Amino acid sequence: EVGVTQSPATLSVSPGERATLSCRASQSVSSKLAWYQQKPGQAPRLLIYGASTRATGLPARFSGSGSGTEFTLTISSLQSEDFAVYYCQQYSNWPLTFGGGTKVEIK
Amino acid sequence: EVQLVETGGGLIQPGGSLRLSCAASGFTVSSNYMSWVRQAPGKGLEWVSLVSSGGNTYYAESVRGRFTISRDTSENTLYLQMNSLRADDTAVYYCATDRGLLIFSDWGQGTLITVSS
Numbered sequence A: 001e002v003g004v005t006q007s008p009a010t011l012s013v014s015p016g017e018r019a020t021l022s023c024r025a026s027q028s029v030s031s032k033l034a035w036y037q038q039k040p041g042q043a044p045r046l047l048i049y050g051a052s053t054r055a056t057g058l059p060a061r062f063s064g065s066g067s068g069t070e071f072t073l074t075i076s077s078l079q080s081e082d083f084a085v086y087y088c089q090q091y092s093n094w095p096l097t098f099g100g101g102t103k104v105e106i107k
Numbered sequence B: 001e002v003q004l005v006e007t008g009g010g011l012i013q014p015g016g017s018l019r020l021s022c023a024a025s026g027f028t029v030s031s032n033y034m035s036w037v038r039q040a041p042g043k044g045l046e047w048v049s050l051v052s053s054g055g056n057t058y059y060a061e062s063v064r065g066r067f068t069i070s071r072d073t074s075e076n077t078l079y080l081q082m083n084s085l086r087a088d089d090t091a092v093y094y095c096a097t098d099r100g101l102l103i104f105s106d107w108g109q110g111t112l113i114t115v116s117s
Helices: none
Strands: A004-007 A010-013 A019-025 A033-038 A045-049 A062-067 A070-075 A085-090 A102-106 B003-007 B010-012 B018-025 B033-039 B045-051 B057-059 B067-072 B077-082 B091-098 B111-115
Touching: A004 A085, A010 A019, A019 A033, A019 A085, A019 A102, A033 A062, A045 A062, A070 A085, A085 B045, B003 B091, B018 B033, B018 B091, B018 B111, B033 B067, B033 B077, B045 B067, B045 B077, B057 B067, B077 B091
Parallel strands: A010 A102, B010 B111
Antiparallel strands: A004 A019, A019 A070, A033 A045, A033 A085, A062 A070, A085 A102, B003 B018, B018 B077, B033 B045, B033 B091, B045 B057, B067 B077, B091 B111
8 A cells, every 4th residue: 555644734824825735655656646625524625636737727826746756735825715634645556545634724 | 517415324333334325417427437535533535445437346445345336327326335334434425536537526525424332
C-alpha cells in the first residue's frame, strides 16, 4: 500500500497570504496525485488531478506541482472561502489512498 | 448536471448487514467508474470500493470479503452491500464518480452508518 503523508496537519494563514501544503507518497506515484477540499458538513470537492491540472471552474489561485513522491498545493492568496481541510490522494496503485489532511485555518 | 444521492444509512448492531444505495442522474452509472469513500467521525477519507465501467470490482483490505459493490443499469444506481458490520465501519459513506482516472470528481452528500449496540 502506498502511504500518503500530508504536512503540516494544521496551517494558520491570514487572508490574502499564500498557503503551501505538502503531500508525500511512500513510493513514486508519477503524477497520479489529486487534491480535494472539504468544508465542515460537506462532501469533498476535487481541486487538482494529474498533480497540476485544475478541475473545471477552479480559480487560478489554486495550483499543484510535483511528481514522483513530493507534491505541493499552493493557494496564492487565501480567500475566506478557502479555509477548509485539504486532502491529497494517490491513484497510481491499489488500494487508492488518501493523506490524513491539512486543515487551513484563519490566523 | 451530475447528481448523486445516497440512501440507506442508519444505526445497525455489530454483526448486522446494511445496503447503501446511490441514485445517479446526469450520467450513466455503467459508463463511469463508481466508488464508495467513507469518513469516520472527525477523521480523514478512506476509499472503500470501486467498480469500473467494465464491471471490475476493487476493495480496500479492511472491507474485502464483507462488502460487495454492485450497480443496476436499469435503475442507474450504485449499491454497497455491507455484511458483518463492525464498530470501526461507523462513518459517513459517500458515493463518488469519475470517468476513469481513479479520482473522485463528483460526490454525493453522504449517508451516515453507525454500528453500535
